[in-house]
Amino acid sequence: MRVPGCGPTPCDFFFCGPYPGAEEARCGEPFVGRTSRDFMNRLLPAVSLQRNDVFLTNIHRDFRPEGVWTHEETAADLADLQDELARVQPRIIIPIGADATRHFLSPEVDLDEVHGIGWTDPHDDTRLIFPVTHVAAY
Numbered sequence: 001m002r003v004p005g006c007g008p009t010p011c012d013f014f015f016c017g018p019y020p021g022a023e024e025a026r027c028g029e030p031f032v033g034r035t036s037r038d039f040m041n042r043l044l045p046a047v048s049l050q051r052n053d054v055f056l057t058n059i060h061r062d063f064r065p066e067g068v069w070t071h072e073e074t075a076a077d078l079a080d081l082q083d084e085l086a087r088v089q090p091r092i093i094i095p096i097g098a099d100a101t102r103h104f105l106s107p108e109v110d111l112d113e114v115h116g117i118g119w120t121d122p123h124d125d126t127r128l129i130f131p132v133t134h135v136a137a138y
Contacts, residue, residue: 001025005057005084013054014090015040016081018067018099018134025063030056055088057081059100078103091127097134104129 003020006029015031023033031040031051044050060069060077069077081103085093095101098111105119114131121127 001028001063002061003028003030003058003063004061004080005030005055005088007055007057007088008052009055009087010089011053011055012091013049014085014088014093015054015056015096016093016100016104017058017096019058019060020063022063022065024058030058055084055090057084059103093121093127093129095129095131101131105131 003024017030017036020030021033021036024030024036031037040051040056044054059081060074061080062069062073062077093104095104101111101114102109105114105122111131111133115133117131119129119131121129
């Protein structure tokens with residue numbers, strides 16, 4: 001099942017993971033699996049936000065246990081992501097994990113070097129990109 005992003009539009013905060021997990025695919029909603037939900041339940045209150053204050057999405061829209069998508073699937077997913085960005089118009093993008101960070105900053109970027117640092121969006125200097133390590137990496 002394709003899992004579209006969800007949240008208010010417009011919205012200042014745009015969280016983007018790599019792809020939905022099995023639970024997200026089953027429910028049709030991003031960030032509802034145990035790991036993602038626990039991560040958001042710890043992070044959002046720490047910055048005085050609630051789930052309904054942020055937009056949640058993923059680079060890829062389908063769960064794939066092997067983590068492999070065709071070129072055509074990736075192109076379609078990236079078009080959906082661009083549509084969401086245009087609709088949401090976030091001030092801050094929080095890419096979660098290396099794949100999402102590389103998408104928003106640069107294909108060569110090393111997440112260990114940019115994690116937790118705010119960067120000006122290379123495509124829109126009014127936006128900040130604040131990459132974080134994916135919780136599954138711990």
